[in-house]
Amino acid sequence: xxxxxxxxxxxAAILRGVGEYLAMQNVPWKPQAYERAALGVEEMDxxxxxxxxxxxxxxxxxxxxxxxxxxxxxxxLLKTGKLKYYDSLxxxxxxxxxxxxxxxxxxxxxxxxxxxxxxxxxLKDLEKAAAAGKVRELKGFGQKAEEKILKGIEFAKTVGVRxxxxxxxxxxxxxxxxxQALDGVEQAVAAGSYRRRKETVGDxxxxxxxxxxxxxxxxxxxxxxxxxxxxxxxxxxxxxxASGLQVDLRVVPKESYGAALNYFTGSKxxxxxxxxxxxxxxxxxxxxxxxxxxxxxxxxxxxxLYAKFGMDYVEPELRENTGEIEAxxxxxxxxxxxxxxxxxxxxxxTDWTDGSASxxxxxxxAAARGLSYIAITDHTKRLAMTNGLDEARLLKQMAEIDRVNxxxxxxxxxxxxxxxxxxxxxxxxxxxxxxxxxxxxxxSVHSHxxxxxxxxxxxxxxxxxxPHADILFHPTGRIIGRRAPxxxxxxxxxxxxxxxxxxxxxxxxxxxxxxxxxxxxxxxxAGVKLAVDSDAHAPEHFPLLEFGIAQARRGWAxxxxxxxxxxxxxxxxxxxxxx
DNA sequence: GCCGTTTTCGGCCCGACTGTTTTCAGTCG
Numbered sequence: 350x351x352x353x354x355x356x357x358x359x360x361a362a363i364l365r366g367v368g369e370y371l372a373m374q375n376v377p378w379k380p381q382a383y384e385r386a387a388l389g390v391e392e393m394d395x396x397x398x399x400x401x402x403x404x405x406x407x408x409x410x411x412x413x414x415x416x417x418x419x420x421x422x423x424x425x426l427l428k429t430g431k432l433k434y435y436d437s438l439x440x441x442x443x444x445x446x447x448x449x450x451x452x453x454x455x456x457x458x459x460x461x462x463x464x465x466x467x468x469x470x471x472l473k474d475l476e477k478a479a480a481a482g483k484v485r486e487l488k489g490f491g492q493k494a495e496e497k498i499l500k501g502i503e504f505a506k507t508v509g510v511r512x513x514x515x516x517x518x519x520x521x522x523x524x525x526x527x528x529q530a531l532d533g534v535e536q537a538v539a540a541g542s543y544r545r546r547k548e549t550v551g552d553x554x555x556x557x558x559x560x561x562x563x564x565x566x567x568x569x570x571x572x573x574x575x576x577x578x579x580x581x582x583x584x585x586x587x588x589x590x591a592s593g594l595q596v597d598l599r600v601v602p603k604e605s606y607g608a609a610l611n612y613f614t615g616s617k618x619x620x621x622x623x624x625x626x627x628x629x630x631x632x633x634x635x636x637x638x639x640x641x642x643x644x645x646x647x648x649x650x651x652x653x654l655y656a657k658f659g660m661d662y663v664e665p666e667l668r669e670n671t672g673e674i675e676a677x678x679x680x681x682x683x684x685x686x687x688x689x690x691x692x693x694x695x696x697x698x699t700d701w702t703d704g705s706a707s708x709x710x711x712x713x714x715a716a717a718r719g720l721s722y723i724a725i726t727d728h729t730k731r732l733a734m735t736n737g738l739d740e741a742r743l744l745k746q747m748a749e750i751d752r753v754n755x756x757x758x759x760x761x762x763x764x765x766x767x768x769x770x771x772x773x774x775x776x777x778x779x780x781x782x783x784x785x786x787x788x789x790x791x792x793s794v795h796s797h798x799x800x801x802x803x804x805x806x807x808x809x810x811x812x813x814x815x816p817h818a819d820i821l822f823h824p825t826g827r828i829i830g831r832r833a834p835x836x837x838x839x840x841x842x843x844x845x846x847x848x849x850x851x852x853x854x855x856x857x858x859x860x861x862x863x864x865x866x867x868x869x870x871x872x873x874x875a876g877v878k879l880a881v882d883s884d885a886h887a888p889e890h891f892p893l894l895e896f897g898i899a900q901a902r903r904g905w906a907x908x909x910x911x912x913x914x915x916x917x918x919x920x921x922x923x924x925x926x927x928x
Numbered sequence: 929g930c931c932g933t934t935t936t937c938g939g940c941c942c943g944a945c946t947g948t949t950t951t952c953a954g955t956c957g
Contacts, residue, residue: 371929378940382929416930454946456955491948541957554957580956582945587956597957599944612942617957624941629934635942 354398355430360423361387362447363435367422369446370438372457380457382414388618389413390423392671394867395840401427413671445471452501453579454494462487476502500577504589511549513829515859515896517594521553524572524596531568533561535603540613544665546899548829548862552595554613562600569598605637608648612636618670619663626658626674666902685902686881686911691894693722693913693920695789696768696822696854696882701746702727703735705887708746708763709753714888716761722917724766724789725750726822729778731770732795740783743767747786762917764788768822773797775811777818784817788921791854793822794835802836809837813845819924820880821846823856823863831860839868846877852912852924853877855904857897858884869904878912878923 368383389412390397400408401424409420426432442464448471449460463469466487467478475498478484484495521539528537534557538544541554559565562584570578570588579587579595587597601609612620613636627634632641638648639657647657655662660677664685667673676682697711698704704711708725715723727746728737738746747765754763766789770778777784777792784790792812800808813821824842825834846853853872856863861884864872872879881897883890901911908914912923 379929381940385930414930418929454955458954489948489953493947497946552957580945585944585957587945613957615957617941620957621941628941633942637943 357390361390373461385414386419394871451505511551534559544614546666555598556613557600558603558606565600607650607654608638609636611651616669619668622670622674683907686906690914694883695724695880696726696884697723698886712761712763718891722762724764726766726768726791729770731778771812775808790817791820791822792818794826798835805836806838810845820852822854825863829860843875847875852880855879855881855897855901856884857893859896862900866903873906873910880913
């Protein structure tokens with residue numbers, strides 16, 4: 350019973366694996382069904398283990414893409430940690446499908462053939478066979494295929510799969526700029542998961558409007574930084590940059606711009622759902638437009654496209670087929686937070702601890718960014734390595750803030766705050782009587798990341814119950830790609846936040862983005878307020894707020910849900926010690 | 929295997945590019 354229950358990620362991986370094996374066997378339709386279910390599981394904001402424990406097997410049917418059959422599989426996985434069906438498939442064709450699929454151009458059919466004819470089970474076998482020239486002899490393969498495989502293996506070995514959004518923005522911006530400057534290019538934009546502002550992107554999709562696609566293609570594959578051309582056609586090309594990032598380019602005529610942008614922005618699931626809507630009305634939707642017979646009835650702009658379907662325009666950040674299409678059809682999509690909507694920032698560090706700049710410099714930078722207030726929230730003494738503040742220094746800092754406020758009067762308001770450490774037992778690192786003097790008390794976990802779920806949750810809940818605590822900063826503590834989130838029962842955290850009018854943070858730092866989108870959505874649905882903060886440690890960090898706003902948008906948050914999108918007085922009134 | 933303002937059965941999105949193809953399967957997005 351003490352054994353850790355299987356996680357959503359693990360369940361999704363197994364379902365995906367089943368789909369891959371079925372695809373290898375040429376089974377129709379089922380592979381897509383398993384893949385869809387895997388995606389549905391991944392996108393859940395709650396652990397299936399919790400849902401199952403609470404509401405039983407029937408509740409599993411609520412997961413998008415999960416029906417009777419797969420619900421049974423999931424129940425078996427939750428009960429035993431294993432899936433007999435999966436194990437028997439693996440036994441039949443004992444191949445590392447996931448590993449081999451990472452090789453560019455290798456899909457289930459080829460993998461099966463390689464196994465049956467050359468006994469290739471994994472990347473190592475494949476490399477050996479290809480190097481020995483055995484692959485080219487197979488029917489359906491050839492010289493080129495073998496070379497491609499060898500290069501693909503090299504790549505699969507060296508590079509991780511996804512990039513953080515923050516890692517690619519400048520590369521993408523310069524690519525777009527370069528394309529815009531080309532002769533004959535009317536428009537160039539980045540689409541794909543980049544435009545949807547997903548926290549990580551697997552590749553970058555660029556869209557260009559031009560009447561001279563060949564010229565654009567010729568120039569594109571020669572852009573500096575391109576180390577490999579994966580495909581080059583008349584209207585579609587694919588390259589690999591030195592950074593490992595794959596970039597796809599598509600060129601379309603002007604009248605198709607909206608349809609192409611929609612198609613290339615995705616998500617794939619959103620697109621499929623839209624196309625199904627089209628089919629249902631006897632239309633056809635592709636990247637060139639929306640067609641009734643051979644007549645184009647929409648497609649020049651995305652707005653036109655959605656209007657034709659009789660729906661609200663769907664912002665790119667919402668296009669994940671997680672209910673946005675139904676809501677848009679009911680004309681019930683929320684008006685999500687805008688990129689210019691933030692008025693303040695409630696987590697800012699200075700050179701009193703691990704920030705690089707003074708209170709005044711940070712305040713001026715925030716004002717230049719258009720903010721009308723910030724809270725200074727330096728670390729506390731438990732975080733000794735950051736020179737965290739004790740009570741005495743915190744009091745001194747408050748006096749300094751008073752001084753700077755007088756100096757900057759009319760430019761910006763500086764609030765007194767803290768990023769107070771949550772100790773192992775859930776108590777706080779600063780005495781209550783000092784916390785009571787602050788405008789904004791943020792509390793956060795910076796230690797003991799590996800406590801068991803029950804203990805970790807109790808710890809955080811206890812901190813939230815401190816009468817002075819206002820905001821739970823970066824609730825899960827994750828660092829994308831580097832540190833797993835702490836084990837936290839987010840349902841209980843959200844319920845506690847609701848009960849105590851505590852604000853949850855959506856941290857904008859691109860490698861935190863904590864809360865993640867699904868949790869934001871759950872918090873919003875529960876009526877819990879959010880703070881979208883920069884967590885700035887330097888004056889140049891305020892633009893990072895864009896990432897936090899994006900994440901809040903992906904979580905369907907509106908201006909009403911985000912306290913620092915409000916004027917300072919209203920925001921302060923909402924913090925729970927006044928509420 | 930999933931799913932339902934046409935349906936509880938019979939559908940299931942659509943097109944570009946590649947390689948090895950004499951007309952297309954496989955892969956990808």
